[in-house]
Amino acid sequence: MSPSASGAADSDPVTPVIALTAGGNELTIRLGGELDGTTAPALAAQLGSVISVGPVQRVVVDLSDVEFCDAATVRVFVVLAAALDGRGAALRLHGARPHIEWLLRQLGAADLLSDR
Template identity: 40%
Template structure:
């Protein structure tokens, strides 16, 4: 399955919308997007996981790596709107206490109407 990744940035913040499955084969696509985004030195990054159907340990490692790199710069990585299967992985691994997890996209990152 293909992984779709798109990024919007605004005022030092960014949101990465991900759709599909994050696994051994698709994780490099997400990792490349994080690398590109980190070059812009954002303060806060929210990853919209509302359209992620599956995320394995490889995908979680990509998120952890990005979190570490952002924290080294004083930034933050937050997870938004994970589906039940992804939320369960976060809970089972204890990563729900490592990441800030939002039930929905924070209002300041919502797609503008119009």
Template identity: 35%
Template structure:
């Protein structure tokens, strides 16, 4: 898995993931999320458009981060997931806890409403 973080003018961090998020790469995601969670009010859009695969270990990183984000009054949403990932998020019930948008721009626009 490769990851980059881009800050937007609206103070939203876009975390772009590519490749495969699994047991071998989840620790990298945990580190990145830990840095983002240091912000006073974490606002994160996870761009899944180039992520090809995610297993349960990867999903658990998002669940753990969600608890910290909620406690700090922030939010995390997903954008651009392929059919497999959107289906996976729905199957495991994460679509009830995270907003899922077609693309990053839609996710950022929804946050500003």
């Protein structure tokens, strides 16, 4: 069981979105904590809701505060990138720690990485 936002044990994990910043045609989403199969469904739903609100040309996901990321989360990023691409927008991952960059490369998603 994962902790809920109230700190009690619950079946719903805390979503890892820390902050959203919009400016011009760019949306920055800052994530934190551990991103895994437990958080991936909630993250996918939350990111999908965020990008559907308004038109953006570029979505930057800041991974600076992410300590762990697994293949389930990489899949969320790949699916999100494809959805944005279909709308003429782009997804870029920024601030990934070396072990997360390694995972992205191993899974063929390194093209999502950006120096900003």
